[in-house]
Amino acid sequence: MEVICLQTEAFQKLIEEVVRQLKEKNNITEDRWISPQAAMKKLNISSKTTLLKLRQTGAIRYSQPEKKIILYFSPSLDEYLEKHAKETF
16 A cells, blocks of 8 residues: 655645636636635625524525535525616616
8 A cells, every 4th residue: 555645735636726727627716615705705795693684584595414514506696686676777
């Protein structure tokens, strides 16, 4: 058995590269489930309370795989933004 040791930074870069190649191979341009921080950035909001309100009212879709982990469905955020888009004159 051969053991390979990597520094943390090298390991992180390796993981990022593997994920990038898998996304490229499968034509995935964006993660489907994103973190609360990424969701807030995508919606251009700075308040966790606003994000909570959107979640509680059912305006956006989310998943809670563990008690303290909440992920947001990226396409539902896009739908929310499109629903509230205003047409130009």
